[in-house]
Ligand SMILES: [Fe+2]
């Protein structure tokens with residue numbers, strides 16, 4: 038319990054009331070962070086690839102913090118009813134992309150984090166532009182900054198820029214899949 042409290046303090050996620058209009062957003066954040074943790078769990082299965090293992094180990098620490106933060110900002114009946122699905126989808130995405138090797142995994146992480154950055158920024162901008170719940174906006178900002186770190190980390194590992202049709206097609210699939218998951222988790 039002490040550990041959870043420390044994480045909440047680190048993200049300044051204590052004593053925040055979630056405004057009603059933010060609940061569906063927060064539900065999608067919680068679902069997304071669940072998926073993120075499971076992406077790295079899936080990728081860790083390719084344990085013989087040391088680079089994939091290393092990145093997964095590093096990123097999963099931050100994603101677990103994000104998940105704990107989101108978990109504590111919602112009550113259990115505000116959370117998505119489809120968490121099992123977000124876990125499976127995250128796991129499959131991490132496992133499959135890692136199976137195709139380090140470069141493909143990094144491209145996938147970059148695509149996911151680019152989507153997540155946009156997703157968090159939409160909420161942060163809305164809150165700030167309307168002078169609403171500054172404290173919550175800053176929690177989301179801290180999470181978002183760390184997603185950008187993941188994105189940059191993954192991007193920096195892919196030295197030659199890959200603009201092949203397959204890569205672009207894959208990035209589109211990852212982007213639209215993430216978008217669909219957000220929309221569904223906003224509802225249930
Ligand atoms: Fe995250």
Ligand SMILES: [Fe+2]
Nearest residue numbers: 073150184187
């Ligand atoms: Fe992330």
